[in-house]
Amino acid sequence: MTRIxxxxxxxxxxxVPPGDTTRPTSDRVREALFSALEAAGAVDGARVLDLYAGxxxxxxxxxxxxxREVVLVEAARAAAQTARANAGALDMPGVRVEHERAERFLASPRxxxxxxxxxxxxxxxxxxxEDALARVLSALEPLLAEGATVVVERSARSPEPRWPAGWPGARQRRYGETSVWTVRR
Incomplete structure (x- = not known):
């Protein structure tokens, strides 16, 4: 069961989307991640972009x-439909779902x-x-607000993401088989 x-x-x-097309972030990892993000003042009133939203x-x-605003971007049709259903069930204003590949969304005026x-x-x-992830991170560069926070979740066996030049060092946290890297610009 996945829950807020x-x-x-x-x-x-x-x-959760049917089948094995997504890998939901565990409640434990979300709890730890958001506790840290809230302590840093990165959530309340923020414009949030969730890429590969599942x-x-x-x-x-x-x-x-x-x-204050959340955009969920998901390429898989079943996952995007599930995200849309979840957003609707929670009835939260300011949440929208974009059924699109992350790279394509980042290149769009939206x-x-x-x-x-x-x-x-x-x-x-x-x-x-890693190359595709590096391209996504580079595409984010001009879209970030001053002081933005970027979080990347990967397998604990994955190398650190290749951050764009000039980004500060990332802080890594490991939760079992999951690694979370956080960069504050």
């Missing part, structure tokens, strides 16, 4: 904890609107290789 951990929708269950659990967690993203959650399938 805390905030306005805390405890509410989320549907069920939408990460972005919806941010919405539950006070983000990605640039609103003055920059304050928090970006990047949780690609493990099959997304």
């Amino acid at each position: 951990v805390a905030g306005a929708a805390g405890g509410r269950r989320l549907r 069920s939408g659990a990460l972005g919806l967690e941010a919405a539950s904890r006070g983000a 990605a640039a609107g609103g003055g920059g993203w304050d928090l970006v959650l990047v949780d690609p399938p493990y099959a997304v290789d």
Whole structure:
């Protein structure tokens, strides 16, 4: 069972996409991640972009904890439909779902609107290789607000993402088989 951990929708269950097309972030990892993000002041009132959203659990967690706008971007049709259903069931204003590949969304005018993203959650399938992830991170560069936070979740066996030149060093946390890297710009 996947659920919203805390905030306005805390405890509410989320549907997961059928089959094995996604890898939901565990409640434990989301709880630890969002505790750290909230302590850093990165969630409340933020514009949040959730790339490779799957069920939408990460972005919806941010919405539950006070983000003012959340965009869930998901390429897989069944997962995008599930994310849309979850967002609708939670009835949170300011949440929308984009059924599109992350790279294509980032290149679209819709990605640039609103003055920059304050928090970006990047949780690609493990099959997304390091080169593709590096291209996504580079495409984010002009879309970030001043002081933005970027979070990348990967397998603990994956190398550190290749951050664009000039980004500060990332802080890594490991939770079993999951590694989470956080960079504050």
